[in-house]
Amino acid sequence: MSETDAVSRVDRTQEGAVAVLTVNNVKRRNAFSPEIRAELVAHLNDIEADDATRAIVITGAGGTFSAGGDLSTMQDMTAFEGRNRIRAGRQTVETMARGEKPIVAAVEGFAFGAGLSLALLADWIVAADDAKFCASFGKVGLMGDMGLFWTLPQRVKAGKAKRMLMLADVVAADEALEIGLVEAVAPKSQALSAALQKAQAFAEAAPLPNRLTREALAHFPAGLDDMLAYESQGQGILFTSADTTEGLNAFFEKRKPVFQGN
Amino acid sequence: MSDYNPGATLEKDGAIAILTMDDVKKRNALSQAVVSDMERHVADIMADDAIRAVVLTGANGTFCAGGDISGFDDMDMPLRRRMPRLQGLAAKIAHSEKPVVSAIEGGAFGGGLSVALLADQVISADNARFCASFAKIGLMPDVGLLATLTARVGIGRAKEICMLAEDVAASDALADGMVDELTAPGQALTRAKEVAAEFAAMGPLAVGYTKAMTMRWPMTLVQELAWEGQLQGVLFSTDDLQEGRAAFFEKRKPAFKGK
Amino acid sequence: MSDAAPKTLVEDHGSVRILTINNVKQRNALTMDVKAVFGPALAEAERDPNVRAIVITGAGGTFSAGGDVTLFGDMTPAKGRHVVYRQREFLHTMIRGETPIIAAVEGFAYGAGFGVAMAADHIVAAEDAKFCAAFNKIGLMPDGGLLYTLPQRVGMGRAKEMLMLASVTDGVEAKRLGMVDVLAPSGSALDAALAKAEKFAAAAPLAIGAIKGAFARWPFDLESVFAMEIDAQQALMGTADATEARRAFFAKQKPVFKGA
Numbered sequence: 001m002s003e004t005d006a007v008s009r010v011d012r013t014q015e016g017a018v019a020v021l022t023v024n025n026v027k028r029r030n031a032f033s034p035e036i037r038a039e040l041v042a043h044l045n046d047i048e049a050d051d052a053t054r055a056i057v058i059t060g061a062g063g064t065f066s067a068g069g070d071l072s073t074m075q076d077m078t079a080f081e082g083r084n085r086i087r088a089g090r091q092t093v094e095t096m097a098r099g100e101k102p103i104v105a106a107v108e109g110f111a112f113g114a115g116l117s118l119a120l121l122a123d124w125i126v127a128a129d130d131a132k133f134c135a136s137f138g139k140v141g142l143m144g145d146m147g148l149f150w151t152l153p154q155r156v157k158a159g160k161a162k163r164m165l166m167l168a169d170v171v172a173a174d175e176a177l178e179i180g181l182v183e184a185v186a187p188k189s190q191a192l193s194a195a196l197q198k199a200q201a202f203a204e205a206a207p208l209p210n211r212l213t214r215e216a217l218a219h220f221p222a223g224l225d226d227m228l229a230y231e232s233q234g235q236g237i238l239f240t241s242a243d244t245t246e247g248l249n250a251f252f253e254k255r256k257p258v259f260q261g262n
Numbered sequence: 263m264s265d266y267n268p269g270a271t272l273e274k275d276g277a278i279a280i281l282t283m284d285d286v287k288k289r290n291a292l293s294q295a296v297v298s299d300m301e302r303h304v305a306d307i308m309a310d311d312a313i314r315a316v317v318l319t320g321a322n323g324t325f326c327a328g329g330d331i332s333g334f335d336d337m338d339m340p341l342r343r344r345m346p347r348l349q350g351l352a353a354k355i356a357h358s359e360k361p362v363v364s365a366i367e368g369g370a371f372g373g374g375l376s377v378a379l380l381a382d383q384v385i386s387a388d389n390a391r392f393c394a395s396f397a398k399i400g401l402m403p404d405v406g407l408l409a410t411l412t413a414r415v416g417i418g419r420a421k422e423i424c425m426l427a428e429d430v431a432a433s434d435a436l437a438d439g440m441v442d443e444l445t446a447p448g449q450a451l452t453r454a455k456e457v458a459a460e461f462a463a464m465g466p467l468a469v470g471y472t473k474a475m476t477m478r479w480p481m482t483l484v485q486e487l488a489w490e491g492q493l494q495g496v497l498f499s500t501d502d503l504q505e506g507r508a509a510f511f512e513k514r515k516p517a518f519k520g521k
Numbered sequence: 522m523s524d525a526a527p528k529t530l531v532e533d534h535g536s537v538r539i540l541t542i543n544n545v546k547q548r549n550a551l552t553m554d555v556k557a558v559f560g561p562a563l564a565e566a567e568r569d570p571n572v573r574a575i576v577i578t579g580a581g582g583t584f585s586a587g588g589d590v591t592l593f594g595d596m597t598p599a600k601g602r603h604v605v606y607r608q609r610e611f612l613h614t615m616i617r618g619e620t621p622i623i624a625a626v627e628g629f630a631y632g633a634g635f636g637v638a639m640a641a642d643h644i645v646a647a648e649d650a651k652f653c654a655a656f657n658k659i660g661l662m663p664d665g666g667l668l669y670t671l672p673q674r675v676g677m678g679r680a681k682e683m684l685m686l687a688s689v690t691d692g693v694e695a696k697r698l699g700m701v702d703v704l705a706p707s708g709s710a711l712d713a714a715l716a717k718a719e720k721f722a723a724a725a726p727l728a729i730g731a732i733k734g735a736f737a738r739w740p741f742d743l744e745s746v747f748a749m750e751i752d753a754q755q756a757l758m759g760t761a762d763a764t765e766a767r768r769a770f771f772a773k774q775k776p777v778f779k780g781a
Contacts, residue, residue, distance in 0.1 A: 102685060123681045123685070125678060154676065183678045183679065202685065208660065209663075210657065213663060217668065217684075220672055220677070222669070223669075224612070224737070228608070228609050231608075231662065231663070232602050232605035232609070235601055235602060235661060235664055236598040237598055238661050239597070244593070244660035244661060245594075247661070250658075250659075251590060257660070
């Protein structure tokens with residue numbers, strides 16, 4: 001990390017039980033640099049340990065999500081240097097995929113290249129109506145990375161997914177909604193508020209079951225017996241939680257439950 | 263007509279190879295003649311670095327009628343030899359690391375549908391019909407259809423298509439994701455060549471590695487991260503990446519060389 | 522005083538068997554006494570070679586409200602795990618059997634009821650049917666096989682929304698998402714399911730069984746599928762039904778299958 005570059009590149013704010021992470025390097029259109037990766041992972045690790053946070057929103061500053069990897073940092077490399085560069089990015093992927101708190105992405109502007117990969121690591125995605133998505137790796141002779149070959153087919157069927165990955169198609173927000181790339185479209189500049197609303201819903205849900213559900217689904221695609229094991233074992237752990245008691249009481253008393261997370 | 267030899271032809275048009283199944287009497291079924299020719303041509307295509315994309319199509323206004331059922335009861339190519347041979351051909355096409363676009367006129371039935379869906383993109387005339395006809399003759403779908411169809415249309419629709427073996431109209435095939443684009447009748451090949459040209463303009467290593475990853479779907483996160491790391495690592499070391507960067511900064515189209 | 526009506530109604534329409542969950546007072550909740558009858562009824566239908574397709578539905582205009590919440594207050598982790606573990610056998614029968622299962626969903630398919638619907642091979646839903654993985658509302662996680670079946674049918678973002686937020690999805694939305702296969706007007710899901718089931722029942726039973734069995738092994742990639750084909754196709758080729766199917770095809774007649 002450059003000693004002259006002491007500016008934070010991923011800002012964290014808190015909206016009640018929702019932590020908002022904003023990638024902030026507007027001059028470089030929030031290009032995904034090693035500094036941003038490191039800060040993002042550090043924040044995510046803090047959030048994982050923070051009982052007061054129940055859900056996460058990830059977004060980009062300056063009206064764009066992220067333009068992807070920083071091409072200016074990709075001068076000649078050996079294949080091993082290249083592999084190591086990718087391995088460094090794995091931590092971001094694993095932290096986001098294996099964390100136990102739900103993540104909502106709010107996409108304004110561009111989610112290109114690693115920016116697309118980052119958005120797709122979220123559980124739920126809302127796009128501004130003029131947002132654009134592109135696996136732009138192919139345009140420069142690279143392939144998708146940061147987990148994109150795992151996340152994209154979970155959302156988009158193979159025919160369209162292949163066009164996106166092999167031909168670097170640009171997908172606009174309305175098509176993104178239609179093909180399942182995103183879950184919702186909001187008016188321009190309102191993706192963040194829509195994301196916060198959704199994150200709030202996640203924050204109010206019973207957190208313990210969702211931790212276990214998110215953990216199980218990180219193993220997708222798994223066989224029937226594996227998923228049945230996650231279900232029975234997870235349910236066993238949950239059955240005597242205080243939240244289950246609260247949930248049952250609320251159900252019988254016909255009121256909204258208030259979950260404490262234990 | 264006396265010069266007519268059923269089989270498959272290969273035409274090379276710049277960076278695009280056009281592989282045409284042609285057995286008019288059998289509606290381009292995967293006969294001994296067609297399969298032998300395809301094996302030869304696929305090997306040729308894979309060895310030819312000048313070829314960057316492949317169009318797969320059928321002559322005589324139809325794509326492929328699938329397993330040669332007139333041959334089922336004779337010993338010329340019995341099932342126990344035909345299946346591994348067809349699967350081997352399918353595997354070569356799938357693992358070729360060259361993008362494949364199928365162009366369908368008329369129809370793709372049984373193994374013909376399986377072959378059509380081995381492609382990365384499927385272009386169809388809007389009056390074509392599709393059928394996973396295997397169950398109609400008491401068999402299960404083969405040549406990879408369960409994998410390719412499920413990835414394209416989802417498991418619910420894939421089960422219905424495979425178990426009921428009903429005709430699927432082109433418009434439904436598009437809506438389901440079985441095919442990617444529809445054209446006017448007679449235009450599928452033209453459009454497929456255009457799409458092949460789009461593929462041919464991409465970095466051959468990048469598009470080849472990307473295809474290789476998609477051919478291993480569905481994969482877990484652990485597998486994905488390991489393979490992505492290795493393949494992208496190689497791509498980071500290529501001249502093509504430097505050409506891609508230069509083209510980006512100079513705001514021009516890149517000229518990828520495949521190294 | 523016990524309710525004398527059977528907790529599962531069994532009715533045959535030709536080679537289609539209709540199994541109806543019958544616990545209307547509890548909105549067809551999957552209580553112990555329902556499960557005690559429904560499980561064996563399903564297993565029996567699955568074993569019966571004269572049953573070529575199974576329709577599962579609920580009595581009284583609703584599918585199933587899910588697990589029996591009256592039991593949930595008296596659980597230990599081991600007991601709780603065991604209750605869910607016992608679903609395994611039932612889900613295996615549904616998913617790994619050889620007989621195609623068509624779900625006809627009217628009204629509510631909540632919780633494990635949602636799971637039962639999703640475990641079917643083919644799902645017909647009334648437009649106003651309502652699906653909900655209600656588990657989270659009582660502090661539980663989804664079971665009933667939903668962690669396996671739901672992401673197979675809908676994108677992961679939608680699946681997580683349903684599984685983690687217990688959102689309600691109606692029939693129309695379910696069809697749009699591919700969560701169900703057929704949409705029927707309110708009140709006619711069973712008729713539509715029966716019509717579809719007859720088509721499944723008319724197909725070559727061994728081929729259907731092999732196809733269903735192959736799909737049950739998802740996730741599979743291309744190479745795994747090749748291996749399954751080699752195993753199954755040779756066996757199918759040698760069957761009397763395959764010979765009959767070819768004969769009927771060339772003679773342009775309807776085949777008569779024996780399941781052998």
